[in-house]
Structure formats: structure tokens, C-alpha cells
Amino acid sequence: MLAGLKAHRFDASWSAWTVTRERTEVLNLVTYLQGGTSALVKAGDPKGIKKPLDLCGRTVAAQTGTAQAQGNMDDLQRQCAAAGRPAIKPMVVPQQTNVNQAVATGRADAMLAARHRCRQHRPRGSRPRTSLSRTGQAETGSG
Incomplete structure (x- = not known):
């Protein structure tokens, strides 16, 4: 999406963008909601995953570029290392x-995934388990 906006293929995007300085x-x-990760x-x-450190040593999937x-x-990897637990096995697709x-x-x-996506679009047979808020993260639209 970012490349399309920069190339002027379209004028606006309404999506879940995370605000970063870059x-x-x-x-x-334009910020329209405060987000977080679940x-x-x-x-x-x-697998008995109840809290963030339960993800250590597990295969955890996320979408590229999010x-x-x-x-x-990366934050979770640091938490696992600090707790002396095995590293997460990332699956980024x-x-x-x-x-x-x-x-x-x-x-x-x-x-x-973004907390609001976990609530609205969870895969069949899945359920939200662990809240992983990051201070300062906001889901936005761009214009």
C-alpha cells in the first residue's frame, strides 16, 4: 500500500496503518483508533498459551510488514531471552x-495481529488469548 501511495496509483488508503515516524x-x-496486538x-x-511468555519456543505467525x-x-523475543526461555520461531507470511x-x-x-482484527476476523476454531499492547501504537488511515 505504501508503495502504491508513493507512486500515486491511488490518492488515499483506509487501512490499519501503524503510525511511525518514518x-x-x-x-x-489520520488516527482513527488506538490499537494494540493480540x-x-x-x-x-x-498448547496452553495463556500469557506472552507462553509463546517462547513456539511457532508464531504474523503478516509481513505489520x-x-x-x-x-522482536519485543517478545527480548522478553523470552530475558526470562531464559527458548526463542520464538517466527513465521512471517x-x-x-x-x-x-x-x-x-x-x-x-x-x-x-491487531487487536481489532483478532476480535472481528479470527480464524475458524481460534480465539483471542493474550493481549500484547505496545505503548504509542495507533492504527490509522492515511490520506
């Missing part, structure tokens, strides 16, 4: 549907 240097962003696991929580893949995953399918089929133990 993006505000090239885009006019983890989704398969129904029944077969705050979850570019920030939250290009489409959200791929992320959803990874959890639904068991290729990933959990997925990270």
Missing part, C-alpha cells in the same frame, strides 16, 4: 489469510 515523513496519516490460538488452546512482524515479534490458515492447520501455535 511513515509520517512521507504520508499524511495473540490468537486454536480453539481449546491445545507492527506485529516488525516490532511485537505475506497475507493475513496465510497467517490465519497457519493457526487453523496447526503449522503455527499462535498468531499475532
